[in-house]
Amino acid sequence: MYIKRTSYLRYSLLRDFTLWFLSVSLLLRLVFFIWQYDDVSWNILNFLKTILIGLFFDIGTISFIVFPAVIYYTIIPNKWIGTLADKILIRFFIFLTVFLLVLVFFAEITFWDEFRTRFNFIAVDYLIYTHEVVANVEESYPLPLLLGGALIITSLVILTFSRRKSFKNAFRSPAKSSIRIAILSVTLLTLVCFTAFVSNAEAEWSQNRYNSEISKSGIYSFFAAFRNNQMKYSEFYTAIDKNKAFKIVRKKLSGSHVSFTGKYPSIHRRIIDTAKVPQKYNVVFILVESLSGSFMREFGNEQNITPFMDSLAQKSIFFENIFATGTRTVRGMEAVTLSIPPTPGQSIVKRPENQDLYTVANVFKSKKYECNFFYGGDGYFDNMNAYFGGNGFTIYDRGRGSVLSDKIKTVRNNIAGNEVTFENAWGICDQDIYNKMLTVADEQYKNGSSFFNFIMTTSNHRPYTYPSGKIDIPSGTSREGAVKYTDYALRAFFSSASKKAWYNNTVFVIIGDHCASSAGKDAIDVANYHIPAMIVNLPQTLNQKNSKLCSQIDIFPTLFALLGWDYNSNFFGQDVLANSFEERAFVGTYRKLGLMKNNKVVILSDQKKQAIYKWNKADNSLQELPMDIAFLEETIAWYQTADYLFTNKLLK
Template identity: 70%
Template sequence: MSKLSLRTGRYALLVHFMIWFLIVSQILRIVFFIWQYDQVSWNITDVLRTLLTGLFFDTGTIIFISLPGILFYTFMPDKWAGSIADRIVITFFTSLNIFILVFTFFAELTFWDEFKTRFNFIAVDYLIYTHEVVANIQQSYPLPALITGVLFFSLMVLYLFFRSGAFKQTFSSTSDIRLRLAVLGISLAAALFFTSFISNNHAEWSSNRYNSEISKSGIYSFFAAFRNNQMKYPDFYTSIDNDNAFGIVKNKLKDSTTTFTTTGYSIHRSIRDSQSALQRKNVVFVLMESFSGSFLKEFGNKENITPFLDSLAQKSIFFNDLYATGTRTVRGMEAVTLCIPPTPGQSIVKRPDNQNLYTVSNVFKSKSYDCNFFYGGDGYFDNMNSYFGGNGFTIYDRGRGSVLSDKIKTVRNNIPDKEVTFENAWGICDEDIFNKMITVADKQYKDGKPFFNFVMTTSNHRPFTYPSGKIDIPSGTSREGAVKYTDYALKQLFDKARTKPWYKNTVFIIIADHCASSAGKDEIDVANYHIPAFIVNMPEKHNQKIQKQCSQIDLWPTVFSLFNWHYESDFFGKDVLASDFEQRAFLGTYRKLALMKKEKVMILSDQKKQAFYDWNKTDNSLVKIPMDKSFLQETIAWYQSADYLFTNKLLK
């Protein structure tokens, strides 16, 4: 019998499936509301718009998910409806989709717990690096219980569908060809509408970032990020004439030590220090994973989880008001190697054709330094080995193989098991990677080579596990424990290094890659970009607390000035200690680009939008203020010129 009712006919199971998805998605949205109850806007209009916008995107999501089923129902001959093959196909794929979606709902909860956002480009990256991510999940969460929970809820959903008669109606009914074609036509039209006219950006309607994020659909956001992980600046952001942009930037970069050596669209220049003495000090550079400034007692923390770093702040060159350029490790790496503001989309570390760029290693190599990159995990993750190997560094990591590729001839050294005392999903513990660096430094010293050793730590990362018995917080229990262990490992590094003959001529530079959290209710959560940075073991006369507001990209120009080095530069950073240094910081997500000067913050967004704010440091809020056209032009100039130089291969 031909059934025209969608609720009781051939489409009964599919309709139940779609309604179930929409209901659970809204429940998840309400959970996020309650989770961030003190951050979201509870204005009734904002709440309704959040839920309705979410329903709109959930509808688009479930249409895409359901299209294969709709095609099956459309073209499956009526005579086969209810056959064994029909029952097997429909039951299997319905069950599989329910399991995947229930797992996705669980995954969204854990992703929100870590990043306070719906799925984005980070989730896309995690899909690529399955080994690290699966191991991290296994070590961070009770995976057997998680899978059991997913199976249980999936079976419960199937049971409810069975009790409602959805399976029975689907297998015992046929549908008129007109109905089938109408359903297919409407579904294809809706899918085409969402593909052609709706972007994930349309969910970002609120000035409150949490309301906008909750408005999104996680799956829809995931595929939007998959499509848009690289963004061409001129296509998405407000632009100005390139002559004007480069003119503004060159004017900001010029000073008494600088001579521009090229014309046109370039910032290449020669930096000549006023001092003639050349200091060839060894450099140990430590990039600390997820190390917020707020962890330090120096910045008001009361938990005493960084006793060693707090002591270093009193006897080093300590940057009191320095900000990360981004929210991920690769963005920090980009900032401290290229000294460049963040470009929209993926970090340059992860982009194609990022070899043979002019990085800080070029400066060191011009002075005959041996440059090495140390990472406790497999440097394949986040494209680190390709980037560092292609830009002059010898690699030490836990991966296998001696040569990265035919294109990249840099040697890759495996850290053997015998040198490892502890390892988790992200790599060996910080003590082990520091010990490996010391071993290599001993050989470099013996061979008479000045060295630049770049060490990336991993311990301050979920699952927050580290060797037992080192500190008074049990392994795997909290972020605070991982922070305290990293602090402990750094103390061990210095204690061991002091016994070495190369120590007295070695400068140690310590800085975070980004903060532990970057999420907030505003477009850019300024406080969650504030990171610590130290230059240690310079002559005591240099020790000071630098109060100037500055950026990660200013670190190396400051160090090179302290060394009295003459060098070639394509860097956007400047010497913070110079009397004419203009205070400012660059902050970004993969879509938002900000310039901050003291309390003023200009934010550029895709869709060629911009907004100007006053930052209240006391409560970390952004309040909109009237647009400053000069400030806007400068902001555009920094980011437009940086993107232009990389895109047009002018940083080679």
């Protein structure tokens, strides 16, 4: 009886470690419940289901974590148990593992604070771009305090294990072979089940997105996203006949000014404008980081943090009802440059084989424009330089080197230190990147070149730091301060640009890349995709506020129509100002794909699921409706054809 008991005591440390992990995971789940008190479903059955599904995924997670230790416990001979090497090895790795898990729990809290979700593909990206992320954490949070707190908590956990005699029992107790094999078998069986038969999507059981997210285990979600950050549409989503899909889309893209030049499968066409005299304005395109429509007074904000943009809304072509396609900067870049609905998984900006695509740069280059991309950070981040450099842009960023790779011969110009007045984790402040663009534009004008200059801003991003003394909100204190500085920098930019010889012949396009927050209780939080967009400095007679429902992908086709251009198009976007424009918007995450028309939204999900909802703009809620087959097929057609064209290299 004693031998049997001591055989199990060898595993007492693993038992206590597992119980600690499950307990802290439960505590974290309860914290998130309280955090989202007004948004989660507190129905007793929903609450219990959230907790129990969470426990299920936590068990799977801890099985992966303890598996190396179980292997060690299985193979080490009894005569080595309790030796100095055994004690050092176990104490070192238990301390290290607890410390790392405490940091992960801290990271989950900060990640939830930023994105209102458990770890997902964004966290995977952050693992790749460690410089920006570590610097951002250092500037946003008291890192020494976090690390010190993690060490203290880890020490207390280890002390608790010691007082429970977990170490003592583990070092003095032999283990029978039958018990070793039994514990190894149970652990291995659990791993096989979670690897082969359990999908992270199974945690998404609730119509309330917050309940589903809280059900997940952060670590398990991270590795699930790592495995599935690229998703083939045909494998994960409902599809229809390919020719039928292209027929639907081509019909939506047709018109009196459109002549299709490609056979199925293709949307290639010639856009011909006979009503206008072609104009050759310079174009400065500004993609503003995290610019939610809700920040502007124009949409009801009373904080007066965008006074300049609100003034521009009165003297521009202002799009009141335009929606971002996604929740990341790279989604915004994909939408505006390729004029394409979001494909599932990673943005095309981050995918392999994304060079030599037909982008808006091809249209500009056909009109003899120089194309340049300006970014205040290192364009290596999110694969921006490879994408823009591989698609015809000259690069200006804070990175190093002049050539991107052997395959991409685009010149990469480094923004020098003497051109920088302020810099944080994500790059130089907006004023500095605007000043760099002004310098380059002066050179382009001097050389007689027409230019298309694409600027990506960075200041409206955590840690929300910017040059002191510019606005009345101290740097680094709030998102509102970052937004107000972003607006201030735009005002300063226009003040400087208006004095340039090239100003009167230059059109400025300003649009948000995505909203500051996209999280909500529903599968897709529609209101948090609403962004502002405006076209500035065209003849005053064109100025208007346009209320048509439209998408980021429409901004350049609309501009090209305003300029009266004939051009070849592989774009899914259309001229919003045309009388024939059919209102719709594309909204998505990396796994959910939505099409909105009027106040209805069809959402396609992986696992080949789909649903249709009525969107109540007043309270931003979604009410499920009976499926509309025609609407569903149209939604499928847009996304299926977009994915097909890219994956089959037909956007080249």
